[in-house]
Structures are given as structure tokens and as C-alpha cells.
Amino acid sequence: MAPVLVLWLAVCLSVTWAVDRGNFKTCDQSAFCKRQRALKPAESPYRALLETMELTNTRLTLQLINDNNKVRLLLELYRLQGNMTRVKINELKPLKPRYEVPDVLIREPPTEPLSLLSQDENGVVLSLGAESQRVIVSARPFRLDIMEGRDVLMSLNSRGLLAFEHLRMQEEEKVEDGMWEETFKSHSDSKPNGPSAVSLDFSLPGVEHVYGIPEHADTLRLKTTDNGDPYRLYNLDVFQYELYNPMALYGAVPVMLAHNAQRTTGIFWLNAAETWVDISSNTAGKTVFGKMLDYVQGSSETPQTDVRWISESGIIDVFIMLGPTPNDVFSQYASLTGTQSFPPLAAVGYHQCRWNYNDQEDVTSVDAGFDEHDIPYDYIWLDIEHTDGKRYFTWDPHKFATPKEMLQGLMDKKRKMVAIVDPHIKVDSNYKIHNEIRSRGFYIKNKDGGDYEGWCWPGSAGYPDFTRADMREWWASMFAYDQYEGSMENLYTWNDMNEPSVFNGPEVTMHKDAVHGAWEHRDVHNLYGFYVQMATAEGLIQRSGGVERPFVLTRAFFAGSQRYGAVWTGDNAAEWEHLKISIPMCLSLGLVGISFCGADVGGFFKSPSTELLVRWYQTGAYQPFFRAHAHLDTPRREPWLFGPENTALIREAVRQRYALLPYWYQQFYHAHRTGQPIMRPLWVEYPQDPATFALDDEFLIGRDLLVHPVTEEGARGVTAYLPGKGEVWFDVQTFQKHNGAQNLYIPVTMSSIPVFQRGGSIIPKKIRVRRASSCMMHDPYTLYVALNPQRTAEGKLYIDDGHTFNYEKKEFIHRRLSFTNNILSSVNLAPDAQFTTQSWIERIVILGASKPSTVTLKTADGKESQLEFDFDASMSVLTLRKPGMNAGVDWNVMLQ
């Protein structure tokens, strides 16, 4: 009987806690996906009409004809600066305009000249800039091949899956099911424009690893989709999402990276409609032995990955980023959609959230709890219950009667608050925000022209049309201190439910036939959350007169969302598997530009075991966005509620985060400047080492820190792969040196967070951890110089005021620190920038050093002084005592 009972319980529990898959469409239940996926690779019906070719300096245009229905398409091909190719395909003469995604590209991408190399009746060959790169346009059937030298880098429509459902009158052609109307559960989609899907295939010869297209709760390396559904991109509020599957989640970034040991490339499919991505591979499923057998027998075909994108509406607008290095792809993508916004330093600290801190007293006592237990934090968060009846921009009159008093209390401690502002607006004629939106006609309309209404937290709610610039401008103005009553400069914003979440809508979101001006919701769906965060961030900037950097967290996102703030991985659960998946989920986001990523520490649903909570803090402390959050129904879990031992473990994890803030901040600055991810997979830095290609239980922060968090219950040890042949890594706690290119077993206890510093790097820390980041502003630095086998090291130091846009006016310090020939020196990387700091260098720790006889500090004014030092021979650690020079000036330290 007992096993049966257990089984029964297990079934019940899994039913209780798993996603209700029936609420969300499979490809088969999404008419266009089913229709498109039914097309199998074959000879394409499309033919290029070479006689229509027009080549100007910057673009080539060419008509394509579908021989089955004679509908003509217009192909535009651009060579973009920075080694990118843009391919645009639209109907030549659509019945009405088709949606082209605005506002995501930061500018019209600058082009480079294209030139014709050869032409005959079969096609044309164009030169792509100076590097022996060509694009071959084949006419019959139409396909594109991008070559470098003799290698094909990527082929388009090589499998003949280009499909373009032209707009038509309903009576025009044979009507298939789901073309003009579609139902899902009780919801009907009226589809007044009929079928409008677009699809295209890409072949990637030599590629076995593809990444990106977040957001999915899946491994870093994308899987082939032959035996299941494609990866889906459709922003959805998925209740209790499941792990390791291709279901859509809250955000969508239609960018895929392809990588092999020689090259990294990227595909950016700029389309905001529901999108599905199929991946297949000719090597998938083959074992290593099978591959070797192929090789020995000489029968091996080149490995190849084939990708196919399918979107419900809009046009085909693809940016092909040709690398060749991972960093090249990052800067190519950043040149299109921008880089990670540079957050205020405080936002890089620790965030304490809960649904909900009940009232002002609760906030005060949690704040005091952090001081009592000597745990730093920067932001305390308020979820929906802080409002007056889920009317955003208001406060519950009983529980939060004097918000300014509360905010001032936090400000006195140099701390901040985030309050939630969701985009669903309560339909209530006594609510100012609703009345204004309604009277200005800013709500999204339903298919019959009335204001669209859906059910969400406040009950019946309207959804402002954030695709309208005038609406966004008005929304931004609502954050002004005189509009948002009770707000102060230390109050920041959280945009949740912006998929948008509509409790009674199809798939818990908006009806696709809802209307945004000239467009259907179908066309713009995946952009909605992007716009909400854009308008909110703009509001926070404007309220300070353009001086202060905003901080806005969003749940839904799209390509370009990195420009507006942070994202988190939504409503996860207090389970070990959810802790593990936080790594690949944030790595995938980082690869497509969104660096400021984190998962709810502790898990949102359910209650974590103490061990899981501690491990989650230890992991979260080394992820870019570090926030604990919990569901309303879970018991309290502030860090001090689990006994002094666990409080100490959590305190230590948070303190490690704060000590490393100078390094983190520098990474954010770097990401903001370059688009490189902060939290990055190992292959990004070791692109030629196949052992790194699928790793997603460890990661790098910047180039120099490798983190392998403990994510197993009851772990006694972890095995970390330390990359880099001929390189060394130093354990940041013990300073023990390990060789690169090995799997290292590390015994762990509950206090262990396996973190390694790369030999050859210099990392600045502030080890005087205080109660909030801004209290540490003027504190001195300790430099950790980890020598490589060549006895050199290099690092950077970035300092600014931590919260304003003045860095754009060159008010910052940026220095290169380098160790070579036994001299450690600090050189100005930005001589035209100006900023002064009170911070000084209090200690220099050189790892892998030998014992000098004297150490001499030389400052810019020519003064020399001898430094005292300690040498630990057992670990080869040299500690220089109190050199004392200002962090913003030139100096060098010579070891003799």
C-alpha cells in the first residue's frame, strides 16, 4: 500500500506544481506553425528574377517569384559595417503594408559598398567588403550562400523552406483550417488579415553548437527539435514553468549564435510576432564513438546544423553577423540594438524582495534586521500589495500611509526601494491614471474598436498602447515626483506582467486580434514588454532632469531590452533544478546582449530547504542581478531566520558580492561600452576548446573569474573544468594555484563557493564591506594580482560617481593596471576624462609571486618609498602593506 500511496502523492504533487501545458499552444495548435512545419525540405518554388536586379552602392534589390502562385517578393540585401549582412524580404506589392519592427535598432544600420564580382543566368556573385567574402545569389531555385574563401559560412533557403504567405482577399484561394479564424480552448482569433506567416531556413556547415533565442528554461546549448516542438518565442506568463523544454516564457530575443572552433556567427531575426525555431543537425544523436567511426572510415560528412525560423506575420528581416570571434558577434549585435544600460552601482548590490512586505513597519523591521545581522543590502522591494487596490502609482492608505517617511528612513541609511508598476490599469473611474489613459485614447483596442479589457490583478483592466510614442511619453511623465505621489529619488521601478499577462486571455495573454493603431497585437506582441520598460526607464530619467541613471526590472523583453535595465527569469520555484537552470538561462540572455540577468534567489514558488537557500545565495552572489524573492504563500525567509550558522553563511555570500563590487561595476561598464556579456559561457573566452562548448554548470564573470557554484543537494564536491592550456587559475579563498585545461575536483563544505581568478589578471576589490554600496564609495581598494606562468598580469580599474550620467561627459577614471617585468603600474586609459576619487590603494596581493628583497613605490611626482610586505612562501602570496597612493593617479611598484 505504501508505495502506491507515495506514487499517488507524487502524481498529485506533480500536478499541483507543474505547468498546465494545456494552457499553452503546441506548434500543432498554432495554425501557422502547423502549416509551415508541414512543408518539408524540397526544391524551393522561389526563383530570383535576375533581370530585376538593381545594385546601388549600398544595396542590392531583386525580385523573387513563387512559381506556384506567381506572387512576387522583393529581396533587399545590404552589406552592413562591421561584417554583417542584412537580408530583407517583403511582398513586392502587398495588399496593405506588412509590419516592420521599429524602435529596436538603435539607428538605421550603416552600410558598406557591395560590388558585383560576376553574373550569369544562374546567379550573381557579390563581394562583401574587403575580406574575401562573397555572397552568391542563385536564381533557380533561389538561394543565398555566404562564403569566405572556399568555405560556405551560411546558406539561406538551401533547404527550400522560404515561405511567404502573401496577404490576400478571403475569397481568393483555397482556404485551409486556421487561415481566417482560429480557436484555442475557448478563445477565438478572428484573423481579419488571413494567413501572413513567413519562414526561412539557414544552413550552418561545420556547426554543431548553437545558442541563444531566449527565453527558455533549457540548457545553454540548444537542442535539436526534430522529435518535438520547435523552440517557441512568444512572451507568456507561464504559471509554474517546467524545465528543459522549448516552451515559450516571458521574454523573446530572436537571436541565435552558432559556434565552432574556427568561427562564431549569429542570426538576428527581427520579427516581433509569435515565432518558432526548428533546429536539426546531421550529427545529433551520434555518439562520440560513432563520429570517430565515421572519421576512421572516411565516411564522415561535414557536421551541419540547420535552422528554420517561422513567424506569424511581418516580414523577413535578418541580420547575419559573421563574427568571426565571439566578441565580434557581440559588438556586431550591439551595433544594431545597443548595449546593456549602465546601471547605478547600487543596483549591482543585493536586493531584498518579497511578495509582499506588508506595511511600513514591516519594511522598517526588515531594514533593521539587515543591520542587526550585519548583512549589506541596497534595495528593498514592494510587490503589488503596496498599492491602493492594485492601482499602480498609488499606495495602500493604511499599510503605506506615509511612503515618503518610509523612503526617507531608507535614504538615511543610504538604501533604496523598488516599487512595482505593472502595465495593466484598473478600470475604475475614480482612478486618475485610468481616466487619463481612457480620455486620451491610449488604451489598446479590441477587434471591435472598444477599449480592450482583460482580467488581471486589479480585476478588470485596460492595457495602455505602449507601441505609441505619445503614450510612452505620457507614461514617462507619470513618474515625475509631483505626479507619482509618495515617490522620491530613491524609489525605482519594477515592471511585471508585461508580456502582457491577461488572466482570461488566450494563453494568459492578449488576443492577437486586439488593435494597436494600424497594427494587430499579433504583429507587435513580443515588443510590448520592451516598450513598457523603455517608457518606464525614460520616466525615471526624466524625473531627475536627465541626471540620474534609472533602474527598472522587467519580466518580458525583446531584442534591445538590454538598453533599459535588468531582467529576471520570472516565477521559478524553490527546487534544486531551478537553481541549476538559472545558470544557462542567464548565460543565454547574456549571449544576446542582456547581461543584467538574475533568478529569484531561493525560488519564487514553494519554500526552499535551508541548504537550498544558502546555495542559492552563494550562486546568486555571483550572477549579475542578485535579488531574493518569494511568493506570498511561502513562509518568511529573510536571511536571519534559519539559525546563526546559516545567517553567517548567507552573510558571507553577500559580503563576497559587495567586496567584488568594483569588479562587477567595471564589468557593467565594459558591457555597456562593448556589448560583451558579463556572465559568459567558457567558450566565449576559450572558443577553440571544444570541452567548453556545452558547459553550463559553471561560467565566467568577465574574463577573469570562473565560478562553479554548488547546485547539488548534499554535495561533497564539485568538478570544475578550468580552461586554458598553459594557463593557471587561483582559488580566490585559499590562493591555491591550479593548472588550466583540466577537470578539477574541489571538495566543498556548506561555506564553499568555488571561484577562481585567472592567472594573468588583476582584480580590484573593496574588502571593507559596509551596509550598502554607497557607504563604500570612498573606501580604499585591494588589488589582487594573479600572475600567469609568464609572470605578467593585467586588469582595469573604473571609477565614477556611481549614479549619474556624468560618465557620458567623461567624468570617470579608467586605468589599466599591468604587471610585467616585476613592475606593477597604473596607467590612465582615458586621459581626456576627469574625475577625482578619495579612494586609495590599501593593499596589493600578488598571487604566484616570489619573494622580493625590496619593494619600491614610485608616484607620478617622482617620489619613491619602500613598501613593507609579507610573503607567504607556502602559497607564494606576496602582500604589499598600505602603499597608500590615490586610486586615480599614475604610479608603479617595483619588486626587486
Next chain:
Amino acid sequence: MCCQYILLLLLLGVSGGVSAVEVQRPRGVPLSKRQFYEEDKPFTCLDGSRNIPFDRVNDDYCDCQDGSDEPGTAACPNGSFHCTNAGFRPGFIPSSRINDGICDCCDTTDEYNSGAACQNTCRELGRKERESLQKMAEIAKEGFLLKQQLIQEAKRGLEDKKAKYADVQLSKNEFEKRVEALRTVKETAEQPEKEAKERHLKAWEGKLGCESISPSTVCTEHYITDSIVSLINIFLARLSCLDATYNSTAQKARDAFDEAERALREVDDQIKNLEKEISFDFGPTAEFAYLYSQCYELTSSEYIYRLCPFNRVSQKPKYGGSETNLGTWGQWAGPEDNPYSIMKYEHGTGCWQGPNRSTTIKLTCGKETVLTSTSEPSRCEYLMEFTSPAVCQEPSSLDSVLHEHEEL
């Protein structure tokens, strides 16, 4: 970075004019540790790990593992800073709070180099604290007197109950005897009836009818037939036949017996309740006994909360709606040294996807017995504050408390 040694006396003189006897010592060192910091000798880290020249004390660089060389700077991650707080209570703060721009010590000594505009609030705090201590002490005093009464009452109550218990025990014997006597009467009276019934049963088994044992003609109409409907009718008839055979003497005896038994049960209940009350843990001197079978209410903006000590806690919406059980009496749950400071009520109404509701009651000393606050820190875990004189401790001479806080 180099202000390692100061005359606190001077500083105090400048900043507040607080008159206090002060001794020269490095910044951040409490009087009790002054002897370890001697200016003309090398300093030994207080954990004994190292000797350093004295000029490295408070030189803004951490030399000692235990942080003892930097009592007055933020250099050591594990250091602590002593605020004298003349006029108030001296104390330690983590050294990470030195010069962080936030005023922590009321005497402002932690912010000597941050530019923070701190006001010396020690006198004010001291005054307030003394006032509140005084108030508390007064409350404690009065409360403690009340508590003595409560203890006396409880004692009397207990005695009463014990006496009553003895009485009831005695009367129980009476009741038991009575029950036994009536049982005999009843059984005797029932004998003819029983016999009749047996006869009837036999007859029933034989003929499936009842006319032979009953004078009633109603029954004779019911003979067995083949149909199910009539079978059911026969059953009904059989019942009515039995009814009809009840004789009034037996019935009277039965009623009397039942009555006696009921009375005995009541006595048993009374005994049980008394036993429970007598043995109940109402505190070391039964001072909480007066709360038994009382209820206390608190009204918030939405709900009326009701605490019936040792019984249950509940919540009722103010404007109609049904009552929710927030927990029934569980146990005393205070810390080991003070178990009677917290009550725990458990196993209330279950929450959706959550635990059963439970309530923790924190008791504090007060003259009156009042439910003073209620909150729900975690979903379905309620926290209430409750004042009662029964919690008041003997005020350890007010003067000594106040003096303690004057110390430097």
C-alpha cells in the same frame, strides 16, 4: 588616515559640553580594554597573534586577524568600535559603520571623517530611555502587584476547584449508585418486553408476520407477498409492531435510567474539565489562570481578531462573512529562560496551497489585559501582541537599572 590618537575629553568638550570624566585612549577602545593599548609599547593583537609597533594602531590598515589594532577605523572587516555615548548607553558598532556617512553613535564619534552632519543625541536619548524605563518600571511595579493578586486569586481558584473536584468526585459515587439501581429497575421492567420480543422474532422467522405477537390488527393485513414493495412494507410493519409492543412501565424505567446516565456523564465531564483546569500549565504560579475561558478582541481596518487564551484564536471580517480559525491552543513557546512569554496556537483553517493557519502570541507586561497588535508576517502565520500583568516581573530596583545606563 592618520588621526590615530585623540583626546576624547577634548572632543567631547567641543562637541557637546557633556561633562564626563574621560581618559586618554585610542579611538574606539572601551575603557575596559584601555590597558592593552599603551602608547610607548608595541601593541600585541588581542588574540595574541602578532606584535606591531604602536603607531600601527588605528593607522587605517588592518594588521591583526582579530581586528584589534583598528578599533577606531573601518580597516578591519571584523572590528568593532566603542561609542562612549555619554548621557546614554555606551555600545559597540561594527567598524564598517565608522565614517560611512550614517550616524550610528548618538555621540557622533563614529562619523569623525565622513562629513556627515550628525547631532549629538545622547542626552535626548538618555532622557527618553530613562523616561520609558521609568514608565516601564512603573507599569512593571503596578503590574507586578496585580500579578500578586492574580496569583492569590489563582490559588484560591485552584483551591475552590480542588474542593469542588472532591465534591464532585463524591457526588459521582452517588450518581453511579443511582445509575446502577435504575439499571436494575429498568432491566426488570424490560424483562416481559424482552420475552415478548423474542417470541415475536421467532414468529417472524417462521411466518414473516407479526399478528401472533400483537393484538394490533393493523399488522395482520401485512402478509408476505412476492413483490419487493411488499417486503419493504413488511419491514416497516415489523417496526411498527415492535413499537406497538413497548409497554409504558419499561419505558419509564428506561427514561429514568437514561436520565441518570446523562447526569453521570455530566459529572464526568465536570470532573474532566476540573482535572484539566487543575493540572493546566497556567504559569509557574498559575498567574495566567485568570485568562482561562476569557476572550479578548482587537479590531483592525478589515477584521475583528479574537483571542480566547488556552482555547483558540479567530478572525472575522468586520463587515460580515464567516469566522476563520487562526489556531487552537498548542503550547507555551517562549525561549528556555522564559517559556511563558510566547503562546502558540496551531492547526487553524488551512490556507490555499499553504499551511494551516497558526498564531504566535507575544506577551508583554502591562497593567491591563489587552490584545494590542496583530500582523501576518508570513502568509497564514499570525503574530499578535498581548499585554497582561501576569507577565510582569518583579522590578529589580528601578534605580539600579537607570544607573547601569549612565555608565561610560
